[in-house]
Amino acid sequence: MKEQGRLKIFFGYAAGVGKTYAMLDEAQTLYKNGYDVWIGYLDPNVGPETKQLMRGLPILPLKVMEPAGISSALTEHGNREDTGTAGGKTKNTEFDLDAALERKPKLILVDELAHTNAAGGRNKKRYQDIEELLNAGIDVFTTVNIQHLESLKDIVQDITKVYEKETIPDYIFDQADKVKLIDIEPDELIRRLEANGIMPSNAEEAADGNFFTKENLKLLREITMRKAADRISHNNQNENLTSDKAANIKLMVCISGSPSSARCIRWTARTAEAFHAPWVAVYVENTHRDKMSEEEKGHLQDNLELAEQLGAETVTLNGYDIAATIAHYAKLTGITNIVVGKSRNKRTVRSRFEPDLEDMLISLLHNVEIHIIPDSDHIKFYRQPKKKKPINSFYLSWIDTFKTIVLLVLATILSLGLKYMNIENTSIMYILSVVVISRVTSGYIYGTVASFLSVLLFSYIFTQPYYAFDFFNHDNLITLIVMLLTALITSALTTRIKAQAEYAVEREQQTEVLYEINKKLLVTRGLENIIAISNEYLTKIFRASVIFYAKDPITGARGILEQVDEDTEAPLLQSPKESKVAHWVFLNQKVAGAGTDTFSDAKAYYMPIIFQGNVLGVLGISYFNEALKNQNNRALLRRIASQIAIALERQRLSDKQRLILVETEKEKMRSNLLRAISHDLRTPLTGILGASQTILENDDTLSPDIKKQLITNIREDSQWLIRVVENLLS
Numbered sequence: 001m002k003e004q005g006r007l008k009i010f011f012g013y014a015a016g017v018g019k020t021y022a023m024l025d026e027a028q029t030l031y032k033n034g035y036d037v038w039i040g041y042l043d044p045n046v047g048p049e050t051k052q053l054m055r056g057l058p059i060l061p062l063k064v065m066e067p068a069g070i071s072s073a074l075t076e077h078g079n080r081e082d083t084g085t086a087g088g089k090t091k092n093t094e095f096d097l098d099a100a101l102e103r104k105p106k107l108i109l110v111d112e113l114a115h116t117n118a119a120g121g122r123n124k125k126r127y128q129d130i131e132e133l134l135n136a137g138i139d140v141f142t143t144v145n146i147q148h149l150e151s152l153k154d155i156v157q158d159i160t161k162v163y164e165k166e167t168i169p170d171y172i173f174d175q176a177d178k179v180k181l182i183d184i185e186p187d188e189l190i191r192r193l194e195a196n197g198i199m200p201s202n203a204e205e206a207a208d209g210n211f212f213t214k215e216n217l218k219l220l221r222e223i224t225m226r227k228a229a230d231r232i233s234h235n236n237q238n239e240n241l242t243s244d245k246a247a248n249i250k251l252m253v254c255i256s257g258s259p260s261s262a263r264c265i266r267w268t269a270r271t272a273e274a275f276h277a278p279w280v281a282v283y284v285e286n287t288h289r290d291k292m293s294e295e296e297k298g299h300l301q302d303n304l305e306l307a308e309q310l311g312a313e314t315v316t317l318n319g320y321d322i323a324a325t326i327a328h329y330a331k332l333t334g335i336t337n338i339v340v341g342k343s344r345n346k347r348t349v350r351s352r353f354e355p356d357l358e359d360m361l362i363s364l365l366h367n368v369e370i371h372i373i374p375d376s377d378h379i380k381f382y383r384q385p386k387k388k389k390p391i392n393s394f395y396l397s398w399i400d401t402f403k404t405i406v407l408l409v410l411a412t413i414l415s416l417g418l419k420y421m422n423i424e425n426t427s428i429m430y431i432l433s434v435v436v437i438s439r440v441t442s443g444y445i446y447g448t449v450a451s452f453l454s455v456l457l458f459s460y461i462f463t464q465p466y467y468a469f470d471f472f473n474h475d476n477l478i479t480l481i482v483m484l485l486t487a488l489i490t491s492a493l494t495t496r497i498k499a500q501a502e503y504a505v506e507r508e509q510q511t512e513v514l515y516e517i518n519k520k521l522l523v524t525r526g527l528e529n530i531i532a533i534s535n536e537y538l539t540k541i542f543r544a545s546v547i548f549y550a551k552d553p554i555t556g557a558r559g560i561l562e563q564v565d566e567d568t569e570a571p572l573l574q575s576p577k578e579s580k581v582a583h584w585v586f587l588n589q590k591v592a593g594a595g596t597d598t599f600s601d602a603k604a605y606y607m608p609i610i611f612q613g614n615v616l617g618v619l620g621i622s623y624f625n626e627a628l629k630n631q632n633n634r635a636l637l638r639r640i641a642s643q644i645a646i647a648l649e650r651q652r653l654s655d656k657q658r659l660i661l662v663e664t665e666k667e668k669m670r671s672n673l674l675r676a677i678s679h680d681l682r683t684p685l686t687g688i689l690g691a692s693q694t695i696l697e698n699d700d701t702l703s704p705d706i707k708k709q710l711i712t713n714i715r716e717d718s719q720w721l722i723r724v725v726e727n728l729l730s
Helices: 019-032 048-053 097-103 126-135 150-160 170-174 186-196 203-207 214-236 239-248 261-275 294-309 322-333 357-364 398-420 427-440 445-462 474-523 527-542 570-574 576-588 631-697 704-729
Strands: 007-012 037-041 063-065 071-073 092-094 107-110 139-145 178-181 251-254 279-285 313-318 337-342 369-374 546-549 560-562 604-611 614-622
Touching: 007 019, 007 170, 007 214, 019 037, 019 048, 019 107, 019 139, 037 097, 097 126, 107 126, 126 139, 126 170, 126 576, 150 214, 150 261, 170 261, 178 214, 186 214, 251 261, 251 322, 261 279, 261 294, 261 337, 261 369, 279 294, 279 322, 294 313, 294 631, 313 322, 313 474, 313 631, 322 357, 337 357, 357 369, 398 427, 398 445, 427 445, 427 474, 474 527, 474 631, 527 546, 527 560, 527 614, 527 631, 546 576, 560 570, 570 576, 570 614, 576 604, 576 614, 604 631, 614 631, 631 704
Parallel strands: 007 139, 007 178, 037 107, 107 139, 251 279, 251 337, 279 313, 337 369
Antiparallel strands: 063 071, 063 092, 546 560, 546 614, 604 614
């Protein structure tokens, strides 16, 4: 098994504390002791003392990212300075990952772990570059500040009032082999920055004079020390105690399309880490799902990805009653703590009269702790969502409008027919029409409008005085109110049942798909047949082209492509550029390609097929229709991939068993052959041995004729043996 590189992080509470200096100082010591150390990237704004420590260490040339997206490597060691402009556009220099992997030093120094790479690179973030270095067996030294940890982003933001865009997932920090805390007094740091005139590398830190205040630095220093102490405590804890604690606590965070849900996710991640407990992020789809704006859908997708990035299991549930759905899931899965967000204001009249989600959860779950995380009113980057137009919220369409008018007219005609036959209960026809309208139209608006129109029509045509509105007639008022309420309730219930039925059909279809795939894979034998079945079903489900790599393309293996007619660029999935992405997925056992932060310019979304830590293949789904942009579709793909993994593993074990059987049969045939020829070999050998022994022991007493006969027997037996051996070898 390939040896994994070791990661050491030099950890500080702000820019300028000396992380890069400490990293270079330790690297110089190793280099003087014969260690193969290279500098991959250093912050160009370091002080003169730090630059002095760079002397003598070999420097890997940087990659120049051209404005047009074409990159080239600098060849001089003086590459840390400004590379100039081209066509009026500034060139960006980045760490050259490919050169580092080709050079493969024992240790490489890469500054600024949380850095976002320039467009055109393979990975979006530098920590992804470092993960590739570690997977290649290269040790890495790097630096990071406390504000760059994703789970602590909100806390630091509340202190400094600065929004940090560049963050790393906490698992990078947690899985580091060593973390070295670099610490100085805040007063000393301020004096150092003022004396040297060093501008921090983070432009937003430098732009905001409130960041480097003594009070802020003291708080950041405290958080940093606490984070380092938590890491030491976690590493020293007994594994059995950790397991017992994890078994007793399980957290759940409720998320939505609000950007403030990210705050709840980070709080839950920090709490789960502190208690070493599992946690799950839950989103409940209800009838309001289709009314979400594109901005809200984007926030929801970001929140689900953030939860997965921080180590949560993401679950999407269906149900009209959000609180009841969450409570039912919590009881089934043994949730002990639930985290929900709390809005500081109620934005609609309806919401003022509804109980809060946390109150409903408290009443439904008596033994579960509810943690309420308030929204932050002073977040600078948050913008109130735009007011949605009625046409988007209520799904107005000419077809649904036409259906409503036709059904109301039909109900009126039938009611007139009933009146003509002296049947007085004509209001039932209008209530029936409201039910039908709610069933055949989208949303609540048509059922609600039909309820009011049916009451108006009934009052105008079928109540006295006829063909006039008289709402204040005591005889008609109660009838009209009851009819209106009945129509409204019936409309709402019909619409709700329709939405729940649609969700149930959607889930049933997914379950049916998984069942069909599982049933097909169970009876399918042969690697080619398994791949063909998988590609066939995946193209039907996602309506996109699929390519399947059963072996790493670096070995020369080509992916098996299944193309849909609408995807004209499907042949590009077999290009060397796409094969490179599949090779990366084989090596790193992570998703890559379109819709991810790695090889985001690829034409397909690539997912490894993993079983017990071994990559059995790689699936590539074309991104031309962006079907996998939806988190539900990605979850479905993961479930399908697990079924395919089981089938591939079963086929691998079957092939292995077949080889064992063949080897066993060969061994059995060899044993039978040896037993069959052993008698034929022993007989002449015994004759040769006896004749030769007789001649040697009785040479003086044997007559010449007997000697000649014995020698002749030896020759004949030897000739027979030669023929037998020749027959066996031929």
